[in-house]
Amino acid sequence: MTSPALRAADVHMALGGAPVLHGVSFDVAPGETIALMGGNGSGKTTLVRAIIGALPLTSGSIEIDGRPTSPDARAHLGYVPQRISASAGVSATATEIVVSGLLRGRRLAPPPHAKARALDALRAVGLADLASRDVNAMSGGQQQRVLIARAMVRRPTLLILDEPVAGVDLPSQEVFSEALTQLKAGGATIVVVLHEVGMLADLIDRAVVLDRGRVVHVGEPPHAHGDHAMPGHEHLHPHDDDPNRPGPDTPTFEITV
Amino acid sequence: MEIFTDPLMQRALVVALLVGLSAPVIGTYLVQRRMALLGDGIGHVALAGVAAGWLAGSLANFTQRDALALPGAVIFAILAAVTIERLRERGTSPADVAMAILFYGGIATGVLLIGMAGGTGSNLLGYLFGSISTVTWVDVWITVALSGLILVVGLGLRHALFSVTHDQDFAIASGLPVRALNLLVAVLAAVTITVAMRVVGVLLVSALMILPVAIAQQFSRSFARTMRIAMFVGAVLCVAGLTITYYRDLQPGALIVVLGVFAYAIAAGIRAATQARSSRGTEPA
Numbered sequence: 001m002t003s004p005a006l007r008a009a010d011v012h013m014a015l016g017g018a019p020v021l022h023g024v025s026f027d028v029a030p031g032e033t034i035a036l037m038g039g040n041g042s043g044k045t046t047l048v049r050a051i052i053g054a055l056p057l058t059s060g061s062i063e064i065d066g067r068p069t070s071p072d073a074r075a076h077l078g079y080v081p082q083r084i085s086a087s088a089g090v091s092a093t094a095t096e097i098v099v100s101g102l103l104r105g106r107r108l109a110p111p112p113h114a115k116a117r118a119l120d121a122l123r124a125v126g127l128a129d130l131a132s133r134d135v136n137a138m139s140g141g142q143q144q145r146v147l148i149a150r151a152m153v154r155r156p157t158l159l160i161l162d163e164p165v166a167g168v169d170l171p172s173q174e175v176f177s178e179a180l181t182q183l184k185a186g187g188a189t190i191v192v193v194l195h196e197v198g199m200l201a202d203l204i205d206r207a208v209v210l211d212r213g214r215v216v217h218v219g220e221p222p223h224a225h226g227d228h229a230m231p232g233h234e235h236l237h238p239h240d241d242d243p244n245r246p247g248p249d250t251p252t253f254e255i256t257v
Numbered sequence: 258m259e260i261f262t263d264p265l266m267q268r269a270l271v272v273a274l275l276v277g278l279s280a281p282v283i284g285t286y287l288v289q290r291r292m293a294l295l296g297d298g299i300g301h302v303a304l305a306g307v308a309a310g311w312l313a314g315s316l317a318n319f320t321q322r323d324a325l326a327l328p329g330a331v332i333f334a335i336l337a338a339v340t341i342e343r344l345r346e347r348g349t350s351p352a353d354v355a356m357a358i359l360f361y362g363g364i365a366t367g368v369l370l371i372g373m374a375g376g377t378g379s380n381l382l383g384y385l386f387g388s389i390s391t392v393t394w395v396d397v398w399i400t401v402a403l404s405g406l407i408l409v410v411g412l413g414l415r416h417a418l419f420s421v422t423h424d425q426d427f428a429i430a431s432g433l434p435v436r437a438l439n440l441l442v443a444v445l446a447a448v449t450i451t452v453a454m455r456v457v458g459v460l461l462v463s464a465l466m467i468l469p470v471a472i473a474q475q476f477s478r479s480f481a482r483t484m485r486i487a488m489f490v491g492a493v494l495c496v497a498g499l500t501i502t503y504y505r506d507l508q509p510g511a512l513i514v515v516l517g518v519f520a521y522a523i524a525a526g527i528r529a530a531t532q533a534r535s536s537r538g539t540e541p542a
């Protein structure tokens with residue numbers, strides 16, 4: 001029997017003293033693509049940051065390929081954070097940021113041909129022209145694509161993405177979905193946080209839905225339209241038929257009174 | 258030129274050049290992490306270390322009572338840097354408040370300790386404002402060794418240090434030894450501060466790390482280039498400031514920093530002007 005590519009077993013977590021996850025368990029089989037869903041504040045990002053090792057668990061365990069998460073277990077992990085701007089205090093070019101994706105474990109310097117590989121990854125997200133542009137001078141969606149390229153350049157076997165297509169325009173989402181399809185075809189395991197499956201629908205094997213820190217649904221991805229499998233959205237209806245809508249993940253919501 | 262034959266000046270120039278080159282390397286990582294004021298916090302604690310070393314020296318009846326001042330500064334600075342890093346890592350107390358407490362605590366402890374050692378605040382002045390004109394050959398060799406360490410590690414590990422200061426979560430996710438790298442940045446910052454203290458003093462030490470980076474940022478869109486320009490600017494500022502004080506009776510540390518502030522103002526002005534011109538150029542008539 002092969003061990004799951006990713007296993008969360010009875011994960012409890014607290015942030016700032018307040019409990020946020022209450023016993024989250026699920027397995028992801030090797031090569032499987034999972035959508036991690038749930039309303040705002042349901043605990044998706046918290047869980048993701050525990051998987052990558054950035055937050056400690058209160059109790060429970062997270063295993064990658066049957067091993068407890070450790071720097072070594074993460075050497076072939078790719079991660080796309082949610083909505084952090086790609087910028088920091090000092091200007092950095094898109095290429096520099098993507099090259100940083102080529103470090104792993106004890107490899108603290110980029111391998112040969114790092115620049116060429118970074119350029120390939122940037123081309124794959126449609127940013128070849130902006131490779132030597134300062135990311136501070138890029139739009140939010142362009143910055144998001146730099147972060148996607150930084151994760152993809154690692155050729156990860158386990159890819160964790162936290163709302164990767166939020167703010168990314170439709171053509172780029174298509175390019176991105178194509179890149180994920182290739183990665184999946186190569187056998188990679190993917191966990192992607194989404195609010196709606198949208199363009200990635202064909203890729204998704206199963207959805208894990210969180211509500212207030214608990215798993216409430218595992219299986220078919222819930223549909224975006226009026227059902228209760230997406231708790232936390234009861235009062236919010238996306239303008240689904242508005243042609244001017246910026247994109248599936250930056251919906252303009254209206255509050256129904 | 259006699260400035261290059263005067264042994265006092267030769268030593269001072271070597272120290273200034275090395276400090277000017279190495280301080281901006283660590284400064285770039287600190288600015289990247291938005292911890293530009295870290296140097297000030299550590300510097301103030303280093304002053305307490307100077308006084309503690311002084312006290313130890315006089316208790317041990319050393320002929321040179323400040324023999325242990327520099328080791329004291331190094332030890333205190335490293336402790337302060339590691340403490341700040343721990344606080345940052347846990348994210349418990351707000352970084353700015355912790356930093357402020359270090360400022361006050363460091364200076365106040367320094368003044369108390371130097372008093373206990375039978376000295377006065379004026380004994381601390383050389384450390385507060387720098388004393389590059391009195392460096393000995395021993396100082397020079399210590400500076401060569403420590404600046405060499407900063408340059409070798411700070412440049413050799415630049416890709417890993419960039420990753421960890423740019424996006425710590427991603428570095429963790431990539432399996433990098435993030436904690437060790439963070440500690441390394443903190444310790445390198447502490448070492449830089451004790452080295453640079455000789456040139457500009459603890460009150461201005463952070464300026465040598467940050468000003469060159471701020472100037473370089475006006476002209477650079479990449480991290481590697483920012484660091485290279487900052488090193489160049491740092492070296493030029495330190496050597497130029499020191500050279501001027503050879504001919505005019507001015508305080509070298511203060512002059513270097515004032516030159517840096519001027520250079521920053523000019524750089525920012527040039528940048529604003531070129532941006533205004535290029536945006537005017539692209540505007541429709």
Ligand SMILES: Nc1ncnc2c1ncn2[C@@H]1O[C@H](COP(=O)(O)OP(=O)(O)OP(=O)(O)O)[C@@H](O)[C@H]1O
Pocket residue numbers: 015016017018020038039040041042043044045046047082
């Ligand atoms: N630093 C913090 N201290 C205390 N509570 C926090 C902190 N950060 C987040 N939380 C809480 O933890 C819960 C889960 O947050 P999390 O960011 O994981 O949600 P999410 O599912 O990713 O939401 P979103 O869809 O908005 O990204 C929320 O209720 C939030 O209020």
Ligand SMILES: [Mg+2]
Pocket residue numbers: 044045046082162
């Ligand atoms: Mg989130």
